[in-house]
Amino acid sequence: MSRPWILIAPASRGIGAHLTRHLLRTTTAPILATCRSADTTAVKHSILSSLTSDDQKKSHSSPAAKETEALASRLKIIRLDVTSEPTIAAAAAEAATLFPSSTHHLRLALATPGILHPEKSPSQIDYDHALETFRVNTLGQMMLMKHFSPFLPKKSVKFSTLTDDNESRGLPPSHAVWAAMSARVGSTADNRKGGWYSYRASKAGVTSLAKSLDLWLAARSGERAMAVAYHPGTVKTGLSKGFWDTVPEGKLFEPEYAVERMCKVLADQVGIEGRGRFWDWAGKEILP
Numbered sequence: 646m647s648r649p650w651i652l653i654a655p656a657s658r659g660i661g662a663h664l665t666r667h668l669l670r671t672t673t674a675p676i677l678a679t680c681r682s683a684d685t686t687a688v689k690h691s692i693l694s695s696l697t698s699d700d701q702k703k704s705h706s707s708p709a710a711k712e713t714e715a716l717a718s719r720l721k722i723i724r725l726d727v728t729s730e731p732t733i734a735a736a737a738a739e740a741a742t743l744f745p746s747s748t749h750h751l752r753l754a755l756a757t758p759g760i761l762h763p764e765k766s767p768s769q770i771d772y773d774h775a776l777e778t779f780r781v782n783t784l785g786q787m788m789l790m791k792h793f794s795p796f797l798p799k800k801s802v803k804f805s806t807l808t809d810d811n812e813s814r815g816l817p818p819s820h821a822v823w824a825a826m827s828a829r830v831g832s833t834a835d836n837r838k839g840g841w842y843s844y845r846a847s848k849a850g851v852t853s854l855a856k857s858l859d860l861w862l863a864a865r866s867g868e869r870a871m872a873v874a875y876h877p878g879t880v881k882t883g884l885s886k887g888f889w890d891t892v893p894e895g896k897l898f899e900p901e902y903a904v905e906r907m908c909k910v911l912a913d914q915v916g917i918e919g920r921g922r923f924w925d926w927a928g929k930e931i932l933p
Contacts, residue, residue, distance in 0.1 A: 646805040649752030649812055650744045654679040657688045659882040661757045663900040665692050669716050672815035679725035689722045727758045727785030737792035751796035752816050754823040758785040761884055765840050775843035782847035786825050790858050797821050797870040817912050820869055824911055825855040827874040834932035852923050852933050859921035871920035877903045878926040
């Protein structure tokens with residue numbers, strides 16, 4: 646039986662960091678999380694430190710301290726810059742050593758790179774900012790797919806079940822999921838306000854990439870793996886900080902709620918029949 650592992654890229658801040666903490670709490674599978682910084686130890690400490698109270702941190706013999714050690718043993722942080730293919734290739738090579746295809750498969754991949762340079766009119770488009778937006782948001786996703794999609798299970802892979810392997814807890818039970826972080830503003834069908842030219846276009850590209858990856862997976866993996874695009878809603882992170890005051894009441898989500906919804910939708914609400922499509926935090930489809 647093949648054992649699952651989880652990929653979160655990147656994970657040093659924002660929704661990626663919160664996803665890592667949430668999945669450490671709610672699953673038992675090993676997690677490979679990435680960061681652009683070379684100081685992976687500091688990133689790991691930052692992620693783990695918020696999982697324990699001050700009293701637990703002071704005690705080295707309590708059950709809570711042992712639990713923290715167990716969480717730390719499941720979390721591997723490696724350097725990866727989504728704008729640098731050599732670092733992505735090196736990270737994938739390390740993943741192959743940690744999780745050989747003969748014994749493991751990538752069950753849940755959360756590709757979350759994203760930056761935003763808002764423009765209200767065409768005259769505000771800055772070439773360098775737009776290029777950076779596409780390098781991170783779109784090409785970053787593409788390169789992650791190139792180097793990490795081979796870890797998704799093929800048709801012949803047999804999963805461990807909940808009855809014989811607790812590592813499947815909290816994960817999609819019968820298939821692997823590649824979730825590419827898109828955004829509702831990347832939907833052409835839903836574009837009613839215009840603006841945000843580079844961000845909208847870059848996220849439209851992400852949704853298209855998820856569809857193309859899923860078509861490849863359908864041929865390679867059958868019902869063992871699928872890809873989807875995902876919109877988490879407007880989340881209270883640094884990415885959206887400049888727009889918090891303009892978000893309608895009840896629609897600015899705390900990161901903890903956003904990642905809980907994301908994992909719920911991907912693991913429980915959207916089955917294999919939802920493959921290749923674009924889903925939001927409520928489990929509703931968004932037209933591209």
